[in-house]
Amino acid sequence: MSLVLEAKGVVIDHPTAAGRLRAVDGVSLEVAAGEVVALVGESGSGKSSLARALVGLVPLAAGTVSLLGTPIPPGRWPRAMRRQVQLVFQDAAAALDPRLEVRASIAEGLEIHQLAQGPALRQRVDGLLQRVGLDPSLGARRPQELSAGQRQRVGLARALAVEPTLLILDEPVSQLDVSVQAQMVALLKQVRDPARDGWLVITHDLSLVAQLAQRVLVLYAGRVVEAGATAQVLEAPRHPYTRALLASVPPRHPRDRHPEPPIAGEPPSPFVRPTGCAFAPRCPHVMDRCRAEAPALVEGSACFLGRS
């Protein structure tokens, strides 16, 4: 199967007043055509930095990213390449221009990439609105006149407009009410072309991973700690962090309450990462070796546990 995205050894640094912050520390990942890959992590895991780097919004400090087999050159992307990757932002209210009718927001990409104009453009936009389950009459509204769920649909339509080969969805349902989240997930499943589209879903929500993704990568403090098929990672997690994460998900019924918090502590500050495994300070299975040396990702788990 052809690879839509191939990222190798990606390192992302953010310069800050308090010094260099290493947000992503050597992450490699692949998304094949037709595949949905989820990137799971808590705040500070580097997942949003990675998403932004993959659309060229932040530079790489090291590593390479290839789209459809072509490496992305450093600096400004060629226009044809920019069209291939689209990002659906977490907060559509902030991502959409409040002064533009949503019709104009959706049309923008089509105009920039000269994909349609005049009556054909109007038709395309109407079609996109319908595709995301919105009545074309809503195209005349401004973002603030829509509900959060409708705005998120507009954000999706805007990204789909230029028919990208890679769609990156950053926390696509986290801002929505529970009763509306299910609608959005159903829509996401419906608009995807499983033969062609590669999707990268970035989320902290494990139930969303279970619903959408075939493969999952678990990020902790800027590194991949576990990777594998979704069912395998969620049902038989191998890395102690993945286990702690799954155990911490709130119960579905009061009778399944956690008697104690499953794990103490918080992720390390990105300014002072421990040497060795970043999870070592919180890990119930920590060994001397873990504090000295960072375990590489071997057979889907970056952990010394059970290795000789």
Added chain:
Amino acid sequence: MARLEVDRLGVAKVALPLLEGVSFTLEAGETVGLVGESGSGKTLTALAILGLLPKGLSRTDGQVRLDGQPLDRERARRAVAMVLQDASVALDPVATVGAQLEEGFVVHRGLAKAQARVEAAKLLEQVGVSDPARRLTQYPHQLSGGMRQRVLLACALAGAPQVLIADEPTTALDVTVQAQLLALLARVRDQRGLALLLITHDLGVVAQACDRVVVLYGGRVCEVAKVAELFDAPRHPYTRGLLESRPAPWGKGAAIAGTVPRPGEDQAGCRFRARCPRASPECAQSQPPLQGDGGHLVACHHPLERAP
């Protein structure tokens, strides 16, 4: 006699009703979940209890009582404390943790400065902040999200309140840290005999942390029940919809069609009727009263069957 009694509370923006007839009770040592989607009136209920309604809103009806006595704003200041969702906004970024925490002891308890510092350090220790003496000299941005939330809880406890309102206290936190904070809230409640009102949209948090639940929809209470009863046998179609809209294996991933009514919309009759599978003409004509026995109350003309 209940510690806190909210009795037919009504709040309006000019003639637009935002809360109508909101009634529930809260006992000492008990955690009650106030559940609803955005716009349901959760936070407004809290602000009305505190007597801190935003400009332009006014209380139009009802009463709030503490130990049987009407709660005015002056009494609420001493007896009721609130923890907000986002500690990074609620804390003053240019004041040290110590300055903010000691203020509570000076203002509410009339302690001298030096004494306030000793008490502040003790309190930080109680809420699980490591190295309290050093933390008192730090600024909020130097703390992790989980630590900030603990500091905020300490600030709320400084005045030795009888009622604590926690408004989405874990929404901004990662699940591993969320589990820790919920355990801390339960411990603090038990140690101090607090009545805890936990405002949340997250049914997992409700399952983990609450004894009883009040479900709000469109500014009205639609159901009140013990937590296990609510999960096992919800009686309001909206409550059942909420539970079922959770993704599998939590629920069925079945969205509730439509959206929450805007203020003023569908004001006559039941506010859920436009989205309700059981709605009849009666539901448009008269507002169903909140009624029931055994502590399980429902406001519905066609409630679901009781558990056998």
